[in-house]
Amino acid sequence: MKRNKNLIKRRESNRRYPLRKCKKPDCQEYFVPSDSRQIYCGEQHRIDFNNDKRKLKEAINIFFLKTVKSNRAILNKIKSSNFYKENGYSTKFLLDHEGYDFSTYHRIIINKKTGREAHVCYDYALELIDAKEEFFSINNTLDYEL
Incomplete structure (x- = not known):
């Protein structure tokens, strides 16, 4: 039986974390992390930061x-x-x-x-x-x- 990817829901934590500032140097946004390890406001900023570091x-x-x-x-x-x-x-x-x-x-x-x-x-x-x-x-x- 095939699963439809659109029907699979991502689990979300019931925990709430305080506001954090994004660690990407040129981003000044504050966000509410969904995990205690989250340090970027979004996936693209994490990717951009790591690409810049590698460059x-x-x-x-x-x-x-x-x-x-x-x-x-x-x-x-x-x-x-x-x-x-x-x-x-x-x-x-x-x-x-x-x-x-x-x-x-x-x-x-x-x-x-x-x-x-x-x-x-x-x-x-x-x-x-x-x-x-x-x-x-x-x-x-x-x-x-x-």
């Missing part, structure tokens, strides 16, 4: 990935340049000039040969080789001795 998290991830991809392209460009091939290092000035973001990387590893830390960006590791002169080496992480 914010995704925006942070998108910004991180965009910055890391940019860093990778910069390291690839510098490593394949004639200056880097001749000298075996890059200057901080050149990295800054190209727009490299030193605060964004995937992880930090320690080079077992030198004992220095290197910031990993995809398949490149950027290692400070001379702090006074601010020289950096760019190594492929596949060839890196960890």
